[in-house]
Amino acid sequence: MSRIRTFPSFAMESLLRSSCQVLLPSVATCKRLHDCAKAKRRLLTRLYQPRSLWEESSSDNEATSRSQRLMIKAGLIRSSGPGCFHYLPYTVRAMEKLIRLIDREMQNIGGQKIDMPTLCSAALWRQSERWDLMGKELFRLTDRHNLEYCLGPTHEELVTHLVSMEGGINYKELPLLLYQITRKFRDEKRPCFGLLRGREFYMKDMYTFDLSEEAAHTTYRNVCGAYSDIFKILGLPFVKVQADAGNIGGTMSHEFHLPANIGEDKLLVCGNCDFSANVETLNKNEIKCPSCSGALKETKGIEIGHTFYLGTKYSRVFKAICYDSQGKPITTEMGCYGIGVSRLLAASLEVLCNDDDIHWPGIIAPYQVCLVSPKKGSKEAEAISVAESLYDEITQNVVQLRDETVMDDRDNLTIGKRVKEAHMMGYPYIIVVGKKALENAPLFEVRCHHTREVQFMSRSGLIDLLRSVEVI
């Protein structure tokens, strides 16, 4: 039995180090590795990214959308059954960045992160009358004691019940914005388009609580503003439309869409004013804008976000109240707000990529930089060691790229083939160490994937450039 926690001497300094926080130098871990220096470089050959399907194969043809085809081709995801996917390492990195971005923006407007169970009791869903309403979309199961549950596709019941259990929210705590980013479940009739319409998916769902309708509307506008910010930061062309509240309920609802041909929603956008709507919300054959009578243009959209002003639909059922400054109990006004996180990732690729190459929203690219070294046995082979020292210089001097730089060490392949693959994988910056790296004043080829612009830069120019790359 190893007892590590020691009870320290009086000096505050020593407390800090020995007991409040026991930290081993990372060297301890490092020693275990056979080749420490090499292990520190992130080598492409060591990354798990299945390439057996790299060349177009028959199974690619089953892929029904551009993002799905590219994600399978590049070894980003693998199907494990209808609507269920393995996320492979590149995808996990992109997802974690997307989640950090959403966390940041939700917390900027006062959101507090919680984590609710997947198993939702049927009793609560019956109370809200959604147990029957949801029909076959709900995955249902019973436990060993024959109690019924569903796998939560959304959590209005649980969160309202949670808040009501505490016996009321004080007005000082309002607006209360609780959110989670967890796996959700929906038994889609025909899952398709990869992560765009799965049966298991990641969703960010936020639930807000206010004292009055007016305050709830202010909160609604704040959350919608944060949603717009997120999509802008990702560099996505999005459209916000008025929407139908469906089986969530409530009296006001908006959807955020990425316009795309494979989108499953029909949107009508006014050419004159800023009116836009999901066709579901309009009368059939409506062809003029209800605001300005301008012409409406039809487009298709992939839904990436949905906001609902719920009023007291759930708070009445579960008796979730708040207290005003006079101590009077008031049924709380609620809103709920969803972003399909895994869908947003795939939808971004759907609209940003071309048929050959992946284009990530820059800030969530799995790695920011790919460094390509010369081919073994080629004229510029001496520059292999230059590439290694450049890699070390980048990861030592550009703090935020320490964990963001991949060395394509497949030195049995030509530079050209590897550069092509690097563009296909969508690294925002591709650095090629070639012939010019051996000159007296060494130059490195820098390719901006997004614009396909190419420049030769000195070592210090390159480092300066990389220092300005923003990561999350």
Place this chain on the structure above:
Amino acid sequence: MSRIRTFPSFAMESLLRSSCQVLLPSVATCKRLHDCAKAKRRLLTRLYQPRSLWEESSSDNEATSRSQRLMIKAGLIRSSGPGCFHYLPYTVRAMEKLIRLIDREMQNIGGQKIDMPTLCSAALWRQSERWDLMGKELFRLTDRHNLEYCLGPTHEELVTHLVSMEGGINYKELPLLLYQITRKFRDEKRPCFGLLRGREFYMKDMYTFDLSEEAAHTTYRNVCGAYSDIFKILGLPFVKVQADAGNIGGTMSHEFHLPANIGEDKLLVCGNCDFSANVETLNKNEIKCPSCSGALKETKGIEIGHTFYLGTKYSRVFKAICYDSQGKPITTEMGCYGIGVSRLLAASLEVLCNDDDIHWPGIIAPYQVCLVSPKKGSKEAEAISVAESLYDEITQNVVQLRDETVMDDRDNLTIGKRVKEAHMMGYPYIIVVGKKALENAPLFEVRCHHTREVQFMSRSGLIDLLRSVEVI
């Protein structure tokens, strides 16, 4: 429709900012808030931490372990049914830190993070013959097409199938260490002790692939080493024992335990040598150490980690092969390794806390610092503004504590009551702004929660001290 992605001019610099990464200044978000400066301070009154159960209530008595009782009392978790819990904001912060620590240590030994589905097809589980073996512990359900699934309690089947789908691993990619940190499910007969034995829980599960038994043993030792590092960094007294492989299978297995009275495993530890084992692995009535014949001492443990050398148990079934340097296909040698992440969090509290106060492993405390300002109307009330400026100074000058400092702004309460509560919540550093903050050379009271040591420090001394606090 707002099109944000612009196609930029030639200059590389402008590319970086305008197109590869569109980033709005966070000011944009900030403007939406009514009171920006105030919103930036993390005020205790704005944190969702239900206090209705703060005072011992009858429901506390139902709590069956110290960690569960404290976590309910402090508003860290709420039950939503047998073995299912809401994690409230403080807990989510601690969990995210614990996950970052585990990620770091797993990646240090070459682990690559993936994310596998929760819905596991019955067909795969039948192939490994575990569908029947697992009995009532498995949550089972059928989808709308009557296909059978279980909610994965562990993922040997899925990961082995994933790897085999790619048609074989090249020897250069070995050892391959894939892991995930996801929610797992087990229909426990009697869930109890809060997060210690739940039906939904977070687990880190790693699966390793090697070319030979010898290589697999090296990998096994590396992962065990990383596990020890994690528990040491957390400052936990742990014991590693030989264990039974149970229904996971394989030929070698170890468990990591935290010794505790409520532990459900009986361990025998030798007083002479480093032998220790779960009683399950020994003959009944064995009282002497099999290695040195020394006396064995019995203790109880909470299992926080479990490692298995699997051999080819799963790789044979799913035909997961790797290729050696001659291109010869070989059935891969596997290992699997679990850490119960949510259980580890609760178990840490179980062994580190006393009956009144929470003690977090320092590095995963939800917040590192709590700043207590004077009571309104008291003699030192003038110092309220000193507390505010001290808060701002800390968050501006101590980079790593920017998001780690809470201001207890409940200035209707005495300093004494709030300090008591801050100790109960387990903030590692509690700073009190009292009478001495108004002196010509202001002094602040600094309390190290872990040792209960108290010192008065100047502003600059305090900042220096806080700069050395390590966070993850």
